[in-house]
Amino acid sequence: MTFVQVPLIGFLHHANIFSIALTILSLYIVSLVASRVYNAYLGPLSRFPGPKSRALTVWPLARSTWNGADNTDVPNLHKQYGKVVRIAPNQLSFLGDGKTFKDIYGFRHNQTEAKKETRFYARPANRAPGLFTADGSTHSRQRKIVSHAFSDKALKEQESMLQLWAKKLRSKLAEQATRREQTDMLKITTFDIMADFTFAEPLHMLDNSEYVSWVKTIFGGIKFGTRLRAIRMLGIISRSALEKIRSYVPSLRKKSMQHLKYITDRIDRRLAKTPDRPDLWSRILEKGGDPRSTDAGLSLQEHYSIASLFMVAGTETTATALSGTMYYLLKNPEYMIKLQHELRSAFSSIDDMHLDSLARVPFLEAVLKEGIRMYPPVPIGLPRVSPPGGMTVGEHFVPEGTVVAVHQLSTYRQEDNFKHAYEFKPERWLGDLEFKDDRLDAFEPFSVGPRNCLGKNLAWHEMRLLLSAVLLHFDVELCKESKDWADQKVYTLWEKPALMCKLTSVKA
Numbered sequence: 001m002t003f004v005q006v007p008l009i010g011f012l013h014h015a016n017i018f019s020i021a022l023t024i025l026s027l028y029i030v031s032l033v034a035s036r037v038y039n040a041y042l043g044p045l046s047r048f049p050g051p052k053s054r055a056l057t058v059w060p061l062a063r064s065t066w067n068g069a070d071n072t073d074v075p076n077l078h079k080q081y082g083k084v085v086r087i088a089p090n091q092l093s094f095l096g097d098g099k100t101f102k103d104i105y106g107f108r109h110n111q112t113e114a115k116k117e118t119r120f121y122a123r124p125a126n127r128a129p130g131l132f133t134a135d136g137s138t139h140s141r142q143r144k145i146v147s148h149a150f151s152d153k154a155l156k157e158q159e160s161m162l163q164l165w166a167k168k169l170r171s172k173l174a175e176q177a178t179r180r181e182q183t184d185m186l187k188i189t190t191f192d193i194m195a196d197f198t199f200a201e202p203l204h205m206l207d208n209s210e211y212v213s214w215v216k217t218i219f220g221g222i223k224f225g226t227r228l229r230a231i232r233m234l235g236i237i238s239r240s241a242l243e244k245i246r247s248y249v250p251s252l253r254k255k256s257m258q259h260l261k262y263i264t265d266r267i268d269r270r271l272a273k274t275p276d277r278p279d280l281w282s283r284i285l286e287k288g289g290d291p292r293s294t295d296a297g298l299s300l301q302e303h304y305s306i307a308s309l310f311m312v313a314g315t316e317t318t319a320t321a322l323s324g325t326m327y328y329l330l331k332n333p334e335y336m337i338k339l340q341h342e343l344r345s346a347f348s349s350i351d352d353m354h355l356d357s358l359a360r361v362p363f364l365e366a367v368l369k370e371g372i373r374m375y376p377p378v379p380i381g382l383p384r385v386s387p388p389g390g391m392t393v394g395e396h397f398v399p400e401g402t403v404v405a406v407h408q409l410s411t412y413r414q415e416d417n418f419k420h421a422y423e424f425k426p427e428r429w430l431g432d433l434e435f436k437d438d439r440l441d442a443f444e445p446f447s448v449g450p451r452n453c454l455g456k457n458l459a460w461h462e463m464r465l466l467l468s469a470v471l472l473h474f475d476v477e478l479c480k481e482s483k484d485w486a487d488q489k490v491y492t493l494w495e496k497p498a499l500m501c502k503l504t505s506v507k508a
């Protein structure tokens, strides 16, 4: 009797637990599906257009992010659905015009600003927030101190240094031109310049004509970080759990430690010396005081985070703008000839190229703006979260907690904003009547408001000088392997291959 009863009771007991678990799971799934469906069809964002698949789940957005397809998928959605698209259950993408940029990113008088969507931004390796990831009063304090390094006066002090780098680039290119070698040197130069400005020591990438492994690691990390973000979007695993997993993978832990050490060693060396000429850090120290003292405006850890940020935000972006502009000039030789003619008539050597005189060459300015419009260094939308009480973006009310962004590439590839949006037409920036209806105020590649690009003016000086120095001294030819160079994927930034060119020296 007992022999038969025990397994039967055990079986019934297990069956009960099993069916209870199944019921709970089914209820959970039903309520999840119901809330998704409600949110997609009746929730506060249901009045915004977009594919229902995206309103129901975040999977399509995660897939597009994982595949590096943000530069094709989001512009296509805007083409189909218009100025605002619901790209995920809780996320809206806007096309920029002067107003939407300001509404999302600008200062909001007597109202709370839309905060950065923190899950989007990678935390610095040492965990101390540095401008990008700092919030509220920490960000204002840091920005007040660091912006001192980017004032007109501070940048003017760097003029001769920038010219030295332009000359170095020129002689390196001249060697390669003599040997008829292919080259991608523009990109490398921006890294050397930033390291020189930040640590008062270059990376010697131009000298050795190659990337140092540290730079390769940083940019390999951006694709990896973008894919981690795609995984996090799904909500299956938390950010801290993913970070924990990362810290257990020895090769990733090693890379992260190497990166931190690279920065900390250089900043420690920089703080221990007084360079013979002021660099960007001189101005930061002047305003923020010695980080080792108790009343310092910036702690030592914050110095490390900010230096690390400079080496990412201030290098690849400028290099991207220069490479893109060069590519579109090479694809549109009539504009290349015109720009070379203007530069060669206005300047006879790099010594003549001063920051203010270069800023007065309208065609140079137009070419660079058009290069950035066609190939914006930050092509995606930088996410913000609608504040308590919600916010108005353009003519739309956006409920609180919604993630909003202006998608840069979609904005610049819109016929409503820019006539012949897919064509390189610098004359649109020079008042040409054919482009009189262009929305030039929709062009904000450096963003706007309290978190806009701090290095904007430095970037402009660098871009004008380096492009002009190359075109003054060389004729440039696009190599066959780079003819479709702009067909690239986007992992937060463009995944750009080398832009291979051949050069011929034209001036002694």
Ligand code: HEM
Binding pocket: 131, 132, 143, 309, 310, 313, 314, 315, 317, 318, 321, 377, 378, 382, 445, 446, 447, 450, 451, 452, 453, 454, 455, 456, 458, 459
């Ligand atoms: C063509 C070149 C560049 C472009 C298109 C560009 C674009 C941007 C954009 C769109 C942002 C806003 C990021 C956000 O809201 O999350 C930003 C922020 C920033 N950029 Fe740039 N940038 C460029 C060059 C530079 C350079 C040369 C530096 C020099 C170090 C720099 C330093 C920074 C810093 C420090 C921030 C953070 C500002 C803050 O949060 O207060 N950028 N940049």
